[in-house]
Amino acid sequence: MRSPGQILVDVDRAKRVFSAGGAPTVALEKATCRVSVGDRIALVGQSGSGKSTLLHIMAGLDQPTFGTVKWPAFGAVGGLRSGKIGIAFQSQSLVGWLTAVENVALPLQLAGHGEDAHGNAHDALARFGLDHLSDKLPEELSGGQAQRISLVRATITNPPLFVADEPTGQLDRQTGKELVDMLFQWADENEVAVVVATHDLTIAERFRTIWTMQRGLLYPAVGEF
Numbered sequence: 001m002r003s004p005g006q007i008l009v010d011v012d013r014a015k016r017v018f019s020a021g022g023a024p025t026v027a028l029e030k031a032t033c034r035v036s037v038g039d040r041i042a043l044v045g046q047s048g049s050g051k052s053t054l055l056h057i058m059a060g061l062d063q064p065t066f067g068t069v070k071w072p073a074f075g076a077v078g079g080l081r082s083g084k085i086g087i088a089f090q091s092q093s094l095v096g097w098l099t100a101v102e103n104v105a106l107p108l109q110l111a112g113h114g115e116d117a118h119g120n121a122h123d124a125l126a127r128f129g130l131d132h133l134s135d136k137l138p139e140e141l142s143g144g145q146a147q148r149i150s151l152v153r154a155t156i157t158n159p160p161l162f163v164a165d166e167p168t169g170q171l172d173r174q175t176g177k178e179l180v181d182m183l184f185q186w187a188d189e190n191e192v193a194v195v196v197a198t199h200d201l202t203i204a205e206r207f208r209t210i211w212t213m214q215r216g217l218l219y220p221a222v223g224e225f
């Protein structure tokens with residue numbers, strides 16, 4: 001399942017046009033890219049350059065208007081549902097009436113692995129240094145804390161592919177650095193490919209691969225932005 005170099009996501013000339021309301025917006029221009037087992041990719045670019053759009057397409061949450069996205073290792077889009085791709089969203093996405101540990105346990109329960117979901121969720125929170133927040137409700141958390149809990153939730157199924165949208169956006173530099181350390185350690189131990197969108201170059205430069213986005217165009221190396 002996780003042989004080195006195996007392709008997890010294959011995006012071929014994917015274009016995304018949003019056309020609700022007024023003039024259409026081209027959020028993504030014919031992007032072609034692949035993510036393979038073991039990859040560490042930072043996706044950088046200004047706000048509005050198309051990072052979230054590309055991540056959502058890679059994760060199967062959105063479809064390209066033209067072009068294709070495939071998951072050779074997982075089968076069709078339905079195959080993604082059982083915890084194959086972990087997604088930490090940019091915006092707050094915790095379930096408001098569940099505690100932090102219950103939120104983290106949720107993907108395991110939805111995937112039918114409810115037996116020790118709570119124990120695993122506690123371990124996952126501890127691994128990211130957040131166990132002291134286990135019993136807090138989302139409304140009792142700061143924005144940065146809630147975002148880190150969402151990130152831990154996205155790791156809980158040990159997905160082959162992990163995608164995070166601006167995971168350090170609400171953190172100070174030191175906390176952001178520590179989060180990336182913990183994320184890499186988890187990903188190394190579990191052979192997880194990581195794709196992270198960020199506009200922070202000090203975060204991006206820690207990734208082996210940097211992709212740059214500019215006005216919907218995807219470039220494979222760092223450019224001016």
Ligand SMILES: Nc1ncnc2c1ncn2[C@@H]1O[C@H](COP(=O)(O)OP(=O)(O)O)[C@@H](O)[C@H]1O
Binds near residue numbers: 027048049052054
């Ligand atoms: N659901 C949507 N409806 C209309 N326009 C959108 C939508 N999502 C994103 N866009 C537009 O697409 C462009 C790229 O957005 P996005 O992918 O969120 O960029 P980034 O994540 O780099 O900030 C922006 O111009 C944004 O306004």
Ligand SMILES: [Mg+2]
Binds near residue numbers: 048051052053
């Ligand atoms: Mg975004």
